[in-house]
Amino acid sequence: MHGSADLESTLPVALIHELQQIIGVDGVLTAHSDRMVYECDGFTIEKSCPDVVVFPTTTDQIAAVIQACNRFETPFLPRGAGTSLAGGTLPIGGGVMLVLTRMTNIEEINLRDRYAVVQPGVVNIRLTQALAGTGYHYAPDPSSQGACTIGGNVATNSGGPHTLKYGVTVNHVLGVEAVSSEGEVFRLGGPNADPAGLDLAGVMVGSEGTLAVVTRVWVRLTRNPEGVRTMLGVFDSVDDATNAISAIIGAGIIPAALEMVDHDIMVALEEAFQFGFPLDAEAILIIEVDGIEAGLDAQRDQIIDICEEAGAREVQQAENEQHRQQLWKARKQAFGAIGRLASSLVTQDGVVPRTQIPQMYQKIMEIGEKYDIRIVNVFHAGDGNIHPVMLFDERDPSQIERVLAAGGEILQACLDAGGSVTGEHGIGVEKIQFMKQMFSENDLDVMASLRSAFNPNNRLSPDKMLPTAGACGVERHAPSKMVAQ
Amino acid sequence: MQSLQPGTVEELAGLVEQAYEQSVPMYPLGGQTALHYGLPAKTDGWGISTEKLNRVIDFPVKDLTLTVETGITIQALADMLANEGLMLPLDVPQQSQATLGGVIATNCNGPRRFGYGTVRDYVIGIQAVNGKGQLFHGGGRVVKNVAGYDFCKLLTGSMGTLGIISQATVKLKPVPEEAVTVAVSLDDGATVENCIAMLMESPTVPVAVELLYGARWSEYAGDPNRRYTLAVQLAGTESEITWGQQRLADDLKACGAPGAFALSSEAHVALWQQIQEFPAAEHELTIQVKTVSSGAVPVIEKCTETDPQCTIQSDIGNGVVTVGFEEMPETGISGLVVSQLGPLATVYHGHVETLRCPAPEDLTLGTMWGQLSGPQWLHNRVKEQFDPRGLLNPGRFVYQ
Numbered sequence: 001m002h003g004s005a006d007l008e009s010t011l012p013v014a015l016i017h018e019l020q021q022i023i024g025v026d027g028v029l030t031a032h033s034d035r036m037v038y039e040c041d042g043f044t045i046e047k048s049c050p051d052v053v054v055f056p057t058t059t060d061q062i063a064a065v066i067q068a069c070n071r072f073e074t075p076f077l078p079r080g081a082g083t084s085l086a087g088g089t090l091p092i093g094g095g096v097m098l099v100l101t102r103m104t105n106i107e108e109i110n111l112r113d114r115y116a117v118v119q120p121g122v123v124n125i126r127l128t129q130a131l132a133g134t135g136y137h138y139a140p141d142p143s144s145q146g147a148c149t150i151g152g153n154v155a156t157n158s159g160g161p162h163t164l165k166y167g168v169t170v171n172h173v174l175g176v177e178a179v180s181s182e183g184e185v186f187r188l189g190g191p192n193a194d195p196a197g198l199d200l201a202g203v204m205v206g207s208e209g210t211l212a213v214v215t216r217v218w219v220r221l222t223r224n225p226e227g228v229r230t231m232l233g234v235f236d237s238v239d240d241a242t243n244a245i246s247a248i249i250g251a252g253i254i255p256a257a258l259e260m261v262d263h264d265i266m267v268a269l270e271e272a273f274q275f276g277f278p279l280d281a282e283a284i285l286i287i288e289v290d291g292i293e294a295g296l297d298a299q300r301d302q303i304i305d306i307c308e309e310a311g312a313r314e315v316q317q318a319e320n321e322q323h324r325q326q327l328w329k330a331r332k333q334a335f336g337a338i339g340r341l342a343s344s345l346v347t348q349d350g351v352v353p354r355t356q357i358p359q360m361y362q363k364i365m366e367i368g369e370k371y372d373i374r375i376v377n378v379f380h381a382g383d384g385n386i387h388p389v390m391l392f393d394e395r396d397p398s399q400i401e402r403v404l405a406a407g408g409e410i411l412q413a414c415l416d417a418g419g420s421v422t423g424e425h426g427i428g429v430e431k432i433q434f435m436k437q438m439f440s441e442n443d444l445d446v447m448a449s450l451r452s453a454f455n456p457n458n459r460l461s462p463d464k465m466l467p468t469a470g471a472c473g474v475e476r477h478a479p480s481k482m483v484a485q
Numbered sequence: 486m487q488s489l490q491p492g493t494v495e496e497l498a499g500l501v502e503q504a505y506e507q508s509v510p511m512y513p514l515g516g517q518t519a520l521h522y523g524l525p526a527k528t529d530g531w532g533i534s535t536e537k538l539n540r541v542i543d544f545p546v547k548d549l550t551l552t553v554e555t556g557i558t559i560q561a562l563a564d565m566l567a568n569e570g571l572m573l574p575l576d577v578p579q580q581s582q583a584t585l586g587g588v589i590a591t592n593c594n595g596p597r598r599f600g601y602g603t604v605r606d607y608v609i610g611i612q613a614v615n616g617k618g619q620l621f622h623g624g625g626r627v628v629k630n631v632a633g634y635d636f637c638k639l640l641t642g643s644m645g646t647l648g649i650i651s652q653a654t655v656k657l658k659p660v661p662e663e664a665v666t667v668a669v670s671l672d673d674g675a676t677v678e679n680c681i682a683m684l685m686e687s688p689t690v691p692v693a694v695e696l697l698y699g700a701r702w703s704e705y706a707g708d709p710n711r712r713y714t715l716a717v718q719l720a721g722t723e724s725e726i727t728w729g730q731q732r733l734a735d736d737l738k739a740c741g742a743p744g745a746f747a748l749s750s751e752a753h754v755a756l757w758q759q760i761q762e763f764p765a766a767e768h769e770l771t772i773q774v775k776t777v778s779s780g781a782v783p784v785i786e787k788c789t790e791t792d793p794q795c796t797i798q799s800d801i802g803n804g805v806v807t808v809g810f811e812e813m814p815e816t817g818i819s820g821l822v823v824s825q826l827g828p829l830a831t832v833y834h835g836h837v838e839t840l841r842c843p844a845p846e847d848l849t850l851g852t853m854w855g856q857l858s859g860p861q862w863l864h865n866r867v868k869e870q871f872d873p874r875g876l877l878n879p880g881r882f883v884y885q
């Protein structure tokens with residue numbers, strides 16, 4: 001099952017030759033040392049080496065590769081930048097991996113009708129950069145946006161700080177071109193938001209590469225707001241901060257972003273960026289409102305009042321755009337900075353109803369104490385999306401066991417609160433065992449039937465997301481360094 | 486046709502299972518305001534009504550979410566939300582009858598989609614019974630969630646052909662402090678296009694941008710001698726609106742449309758009510774063209790050329806053009822839809838649907854739904870998985 005042991009590719013030579021013919025020799029990796037790089041993604045606990053890695057540059061090449069895989073009855077799967085935190089790109093059972101990072105063209109930008117057409121390997125931030133000066137941007141802004149691809153974002157339905165107000169990836173995808181698991185090119189949706197028929201483009205989003213390989217994406221462009229106010233709320237207790245979060249949402253204010261960072265992460269950030277965070281505070285909130293300039297000061301004042309009422313020590317305001325950018329940079333690098341705190345870390349991605357953040361935070365800390373695991377926190381607080389980060393030393397097997405147990409208990413607590421085990425990172429292989437807790441047998445059966453409509457032979461990314469009979473229940477050992485957020 | 490009213494989801498699932506075993510066609514019924522939408526039923530079967538499935542399951546007001554059974558009427562839902570200062574900003578005709586299930590099944594959207602989005606942006610959890618009687622759910626009750634396939638998207642707009650939707654969780658929005666309408670009369674398509682292009686980028690961020698044509702709208706027109714009325718809805722705080730109104734009037738003038746004025750609050754309410762009900766109005770023939778925004782003016786001009794007496798209501802920022810004809814155009818439906826408007830819509834990445842016509846039995850897949858987006862085989866396969874015996878709303882939707 002774990003392909004990492006074999007040194008030579010076990011695929012038939014004829015298939016490899018065919019792949020080389022389709023892609024060209026320089027776009028096919030067969031040597032084990034080259035393929036090793038692709039044995040895991042941002043989720044490093046489980047590893048499996050693909051038998052061959054190909055770098056297609058066109059949709060037709062992808063179709064030809066998939067047809068060949070079908071003829072040789074070989075599994076295959078797509079990969080973008082490999083920043084998945086759920087093991088979405090793990091090639092279970094080996095097979096052919098299609099890495100789409102050479103398909104990086106932004107093919108069209110249409111401002112009048114507010115859409116762009118991109119190839120799947122376009123790195124998220126490139127699109128917003130290409131739009132600089134036009135008054136538009138691409139709204140989904142995962143913290144990994146400097147590396148992850150739009151194809152990967154579509155597959156995982158990525159979120160980011162600003163998806164609180166603007167919506168996650170699925171709210172910004174108008175259509176996709178894809179290659180079916182049997183090698184047929186098709187298109188769902190397009191520039192127009194109301195295509196005739198089922199919303200199958202919507203179904204493709206978040207399907208974690210298990211329905212078809214996305215080869216082109218029509219995305220919505222979002223108008224830049226006229227004005228923005230960014231605030232930093234400083235709190236002497238995490239409870240006060242989490243209460244402020246729930247009071248802001250409860251007051252019917254939907255900020256553009258509402259993020260929480262607790263003391264330990266703040267200290268790590270300060271070491272890395274010297275932003276000037278108050279190191280004696282217990283938590284900070286980064287709160288941003290945007291929209292019509294004429295209304296922003298009033299919104300800002302209302303938020304300041306709420307924070308102060310909840311016990312904020314002070315609420316600072318970003319003085320200028322540079323200051324604001326710095327603040328966001330610090331926030332988005334949170335996980336890089338945490339690397340300073342411990343040799344290894346694992347992040348969970350649970351969600352609770354957003355007004356239950358205070359109770360959830362306490363629960364997390366209790367669980368940390370119970371298992372004697374240090375936990376630091378950075379939350380997409382406005383959506384109720386928590387990211388507790390567990391710090392440990394992977395050389396100590398007992399710590400690893402406790403980390404896994406604590407993680408499981410945190411996610412269970414999210415479910416008990418009526419939430420979800422994943423807000424943005426996906427199920428992949430990591431959380432497959434939780435699917436049975438979130439969904440009934442019927443639910444999973446119907447999901448499997450949807451998959452078989454798209455992927456009848458289950459050759460496309462097998463054993464992901466759904467705990468089907470054949471799924472290899474990979475045992476967990478050795479969580480190594482995992483960045484997240 | 487026999488109509489059955491299950492009182493619980495379990496009863497609903499039981500009924501469907503029974504129908505499945507006996508291969509009886511099933512017609513999901515909500516408020517029955519849009520049963521003529523889609524190809525008409527050709528086989529007898531059971532009507533399965535959601536009338537008794539109208540309970541509120543969970544309304545955590547401060548989380549801005551609501552979980553309800555789908556037989557609840559849009560009016561009942563709106564009233565309940567308004568009490569808490571919240572709304573589900575979808576514009577639905579005949580609200581006292583239309584149900585949430587029907588709205589989701591038909592993907593019913595109106596003018597405020599420009600600012601607030603569409604049904605698919607609001608449904609975050611869904612429960613349904615598929616054609617085999619399996620009760621299943623997708624999504625959940627939290628606003629951010631990527632576990633499992635997105636059945637919310639799959640079922641939105643599925644026209645009751647993949648499952649009978651029994652329960653849904655929706656995201657809510659706070660009701661804005663105020664809303665106003667700025668209107669202006671316009672004469673030619675080129676000026677309309679200028680204004681729309683400006684509005685797409687306007688910092689005033691309108692919640693709705695409507696273009697209206699025809700005598701029906703004359704009381705809202707500033708100048709009845711001009712062809713078109715452009716109505717822009719702004720919503721927000723008082724200071725935002727005061728600023729926005731002035732800014733809009735200036736920008737419209739700069740686009741060649743002087744004379745913009747704000748409607749009185751009574752006229753504002755009446756106008757949006759009329760716009761909301763328009764797709765349900767009794768015309769001999771009602772069609773809807775859905776293109777990208779820049780396709781709307783060419784489509785509108787084509788329609789007014791075909792029949793100057795027609796009435797048009799267009800969510801023009803979104804490229805949706807709804808046209809009511811008092812008389813069947815000489816070309817007949819297929820001439821109009823397939824030969825004239827279809828190719829034009831295609832140029833603008835869109836298609837044409839027929840909302841109402843005198844002889845629905847003559848409609849074909851092409852004249853009813855326009856050009857299918859996505860492969861036929863994939864639609865058929867999905868349908869086979871969810872409803873292997875083809876019992877849910879047989880013949881109504883795009884499968885063949």
Ligand SMILES: Cc1cc2nc3c(=O)[nH]c(=O)nc-3n(C[C@H](O)[C@H](O)[C@H](O)COP(=O)(O)OP(=O)(O)OC[C@H]3O[C@@H](n4cnc5c(N)ncnc54)[C@H](O)[C@@H]3O)c2cc1C
Pocket residue numbers: 041042077078079080081082083084085087088089100120141142143144147148149150151152153154155156157158159160161208209210212213214215335424425461483484485
């Ligand atoms: C530091 C860090 C921060 C992060 N922050 C966030 C965050 O804020 N929000 C968030 O949502 N996620 C975040 N992530 C997770 C990750 O970046 C996202 O899931 C991202 O969308 C993955 O994109 P990728 O190109 O790396 O895809 P990959 O990791 O290569 O693939 C992810 C999944 O998508 C599938 N896939 C990839 N391309 C295609 C395609 N073209 N067609 C079909 N399927 C495809 C793969 O098979 C796999 O299942 C973070 C990760 C890291 C390491």
Ligand SMILES: Cc1cc2nc3c(=O)[nH]c(=O)nc-3n(C[C@H](O)[C@H](O)[C@H](O)COP(=O)(O)OP(=O)(O)OC[C@H]3O[C@@H](n4cnc5c(N)ncnc54)[C@H](O)[C@@H]3O)c2cc1C
Pocket residue numbers: 512513514515516517518519520522523535555577578579582583584585586587588589590591592593594644645646648649650651764765766773840841878881
């Ligand atoms: C193109 C279009 C045309 C319209 N034309 C009109 C019109 O002429 N008059 C008018 O008043 N409104 C019209 N509407 C709007 C209509 O009021 C809404 O779509 C409405 O919400 C339908 O709700 P209902 O409860 O009345 O549904 P119904 O009319 O009862 O059902 C509409 C369709 O949805 C299915 N359905 C209903 N409930 C469920 C459920 N719980 N699960 C699965 N399927 C279900 C039905 O089988 C049927 O196919 C139109 C909407 C659209 C999109």
